[in-house]
Amino acid sequence: xxxxxxxxxxxxxxxxxxxxxxxxxxxxxxxxxxxxxxxxxxxxxxxxxxxxxxxxxxxxxxxxxxxxxxxxxxxxxxxxxxxxxxxxxxxxxxxxxxxxxxxxxxxxxxxxxxxxxxxxxxxxxxxxxxxxxxxxxxxxxxxxxxxxxxxxxxxxxxxxxxxxxxxxxxxxxxxxxxxxxxxxxxxxxxxxxxxxxxxxxxxxxxxxxxxxxxxxxxxxxxxxxxxxxxxxxxxxxxxxxxxxxxxxxxxxxxxxxxxxxxxxxxxxxxxxxxxxxxxxxxxxxxxxxxxxxxxxxxxxxxxxxxxxxxxxxxxxxxxxxxxxxxxxxxxxxxxxxxxxxxxxxxxxxxxxxxxxxxxxxxxxxxxxxxxxxxxxxxxxxxxxxxxxxxxxxxxxxxxxxxxxxxxxxxxxxxxxxxxxxxxxx
Amino acid sequence: xxxxxxxxxxxxxxxxxxxxxxxxxxxxxxxxxxxxxxxxxxxxxxxxxxxxxxxxxxxxxxxxxxxxxxxxxxxxxxxxxxxxxxxxxxxxxxxxxxxxxxxxxxxxxxxxxxxxxxxxxxxxxxxxxxxx
Numbered sequence: 001x002x003x004x005x006x007x008x009x010x011x012x013x014x015x016x017x018x019x020x021x022x023x024x025x026x027x028x029x030x031x032x033x034x035x036x037x038x039x040x041x042x043x044x045x046x047x048x049x050x051x052x053x054x055x056x057x058x059x060x061x062x063x064x065x066x067x068x069x070x071x072x073x074x075x076x077x078x079x080x081x082x083x084x085x086x087x088x089x090x091x092x093x094x095x096x097x098x099x100x101x102x103x104x105x106x107x108x109x110x111x112x113x114x115x116x117x118x119x120x121x122x123x124x125x126x127x128x129x130x131x132x133x134x135x136x137x138x139x140x141x142x143x144x145x146x147x148x149x150x151x152x153x154x155x156x157x158x159x160x161x162x163x164x165x166x167x168x169x170x171x172x173x174x175x176x177x178x179x180x181x182x183x184x185x186x187x188x189x190x191x192x193x194x195x196x197x198x199x200x201x202x203x204x205x206x207x208x209x210x211x212x213x214x215x216x217x218x219x220x221x222x223x224x225x226x227x228x229x230x231x232x233x234x235x236x237x238x239x240x241x242x243x244x245x246x247x248x249x250x251x252x253x254x255x256x257x258x259x260x261x262x263x264x265x266x267x268x269x270x271x272x273x274x275x276x277x278x279x280x281x282x283x284x285x286x287x288x289x290x291x292x293x294x295x296x297x298x299x300x301x302x303x304x305x306x307x308x309x310x311x312x313x314x315x316x317x318x319x320x321x322x323x324x325x326x327x328x329x330x331x332x333x334x335x336x337x338x339x340x341x342x343x344x345x346x347x348x349x350x351x352x353x354x355x356x357x358x359x360x361x362x363x364x365x366x367x368x369x370x371x372x373x374x375x376x377x378x379x380x381x382x383x384x385x386x387x388x389x390x391x392x393x394x395x396x397x398x399x400x401x402x403x404x405x406x407x408x409x410x411x412x413x414x415x416x417x418x419x420x421x422x423x424x425x
Numbered sequence: 426x427x428x429x430x431x432x433x434x435x436x437x438x439x440x441x442x443x444x445x446x447x448x449x450x451x452x453x454x455x456x457x458x459x460x461x462x463x464x465x466x467x468x469x470x471x472x473x474x475x476x477x478x479x480x481x482x483x484x485x486x487x488x489x490x491x492x493x494x495x496x497x498x499x500x501x502x503x504x505x506x507x508x509x510x511x512x513x514x515x516x517x518x519x520x521x522x523x524x525x526x527x528x529x530x531x532x533x534x535x536x537x538x539x540x541x542x543x544x545x546x547x548x549x550x551x552x553x554x555x556x557x
Contacts, residue, residue: 293511297483300510301439304531308445311535316448331441 039254079121086114504545
C-alpha cells in the first residue's frame with residue numbers, strides 16, 4: 001500500500017508521462033500529415049483551368065484548321081471556276097468557228113489558258129479527286145490536240161469536210177465531257193465548303209455548352225471537396241470548443257492547404273492543453289495556499305497545548321498528584337488526536353482527486369468544509385445550521401472545485417458575519 | 426525583598442493554556458487570573474487595571490486585538506502581550522500599532538512567555554521573583 005505522498009508523486013509522474021506521450025503522438029501525426037502526397041486546392045484549381053485551356057486549344061486548333069481547309073478549297077474552287085470559264089469560252093469560239101469560220105485562234109488561246117489554270121490546281125485536285133482530275137486533264141489534252149489539228153488544217157486551204165466533221169464531233173465530245181466533270185467537281189467542292197462552314201458555325205454553340213457543363217462540374221466538384229475539408233475542420237473546432245483537446249488525425253490520402261491548418265491547430269491544442277493544465281495547477285496551489293493559512297492556525301493550537309502540557313509534566317512531575325498526571329497525559333493524547341484529524345482533513349481536501357464527476361452530497365461536502373475551518377468560524381461568531389435534504393443532489397462538479405467553491409463561499413459569509421454576531425447561515 | 430506581585434490577566438479560549446500556564450506563572454511571582462471567555466475578560470479589564478495582559482488573538486466574540494485596544498484605552502500602563510497561532514507581518518504591524526508590547530506565536534515554550542513577561546515587568550519597573 002503506498003503512502004499518500006507516494007501516491008501523489010506517482011500521479012504527478014503519471015501526468016508528466018501523459019503529457020510526453022501526447023506530445024509524441026502529435027509529432028507522429030504531424031509527420032503522417034506531412035508525408036502524404038500533396039494534392040492542394042491550388043493544384044486542383046490549376047488542373048481544372050488546365051482542362052478548360054486544353055479544351056479551348058482543341059477547339060481553336062480545330063477551327064483554325066477547318067478555316068485553312070476552307071481557304072484552300074475556296075482557292076481551288078476559284079481556280080476551277082476560272083478554268084470552266086476558259087473552257088466554255090473555248091467552246092464558244094469553237095462553235096463560232098464551225099458556224100462562221102472565225103475565232104479559231106481565240107479558241108486555241110482559251111484552251112491554252114485553261115491548260116495553265118488546270119495545271120495550277122491540278123495537284124490539289126489530284127489529291128482529292130484523282131480520277132476526275134485525270135479525266136479532265138485527258139480530255140483537255142485531247143481537245144487541245146484536236147484544235148491544233150484544226151488550226152493546221154485551216155491554214156491549208158481546202159479542208160476535207162468529212163475530216164472537219166470528225167474533228168468537230170470529237171471536239172464536242174471532249175469539250176462536253178471536260179465541262180461535265182469539271183462542273184461536278186466544282187459542285188462537290190461547293191458542297192464540301194458549305195459543310196465545313198456549317199460545322200464552323202455550329203462549333204461555338206457546342207463548345208459553349210460543353211464549356212458550361214465542364215465549368216459547372218468543376219465548380220461543383222471542387223467546391224464540394226473544398227467544403228468537405230472545411231466542414232471537417234469546423235467539426236474539429238467544435239469538438240475542441242467542447243473541451244476535447246485530442247489532436248486532428250489525418251483521414252485522407254492526400255494533404256492540401258487544410259493540412260497546414262490541421263497541423264497548426266494541433267500545435268495550438270498542445271499549447272492550450274499545457275496552459276490549461278498550468279492554470280488548473282496554479283488554481284489548486286492558490287486554493288491550497290488559502291487553506292494552509294487557516295489550517296496552520298488550527299494546528300498550532302493543539303501543538304501548543306501539547307507543548308505546554310509536556311513542559312508542565314517535566315517541571316512539576318514530582319509535585320503533581322496521580323490524578324493530575326493522568327489528566328495531563330490524557331490531554332497529550334487528546335491534543336495529538338486533534339492534530340491528527342486536522343492533518344487528515346487537510347490531506348483529504350487537498351488530495352489531487354481525478355476530477356471524477358460523481359453525484360455530490362452537498363451535506364457531506366458542507367460538513368467537511370465546516371470541520372476544516374471550524375476555529376475560524378467559531379471566531380467569527382457565525383452559526384452554521386446545516387439542513388440536509390433527503391437524498392443526494394446530483395451536482396456534476398469535480399470534487400476539488402466543489403470544495404474550493406464551498407470554502408470560498410463560507411469564508412465570504414464569515415467575513416460578512418464578522419460584524420453581525422449571532423447570525424445564522 | 427519581596428516585590429509586589431505582578432498582576433497578570435491570561436485570556437485564551439483553549440482551556441489547557443490557562444491551566445498549564447497559571448501554576449508556572451504563579452510560582453514566577455505573578456498573580457494570574459485566567460479567562461476562557463473573552464467577553465468576561467473584557468469586563469474584568471474594565472474592573473481592574475492589570476500590569477500585564479496575555480491574550481490570544483483568535484477568539485470568539487471579542488478577539489485579542491479588541492482586548493488590546495480596550496486595555497490600552499483603560500490604561501496605557503498595561504503591557505499587553507499577544508499570542509497568535511499564525512503570525513503574519515500585517516498582524517504584527519497592526520498589533521504594534523495598537524500598542525502591543527510583544528507578540529508570541531504558538532507553539533511556544535512556557536519559558537519563552539516567562540521571558541517576555543519578565544521584560545514587560547522590567548519595563549513596568551517591577552522586580553520579578555525569578556523562581557522558575
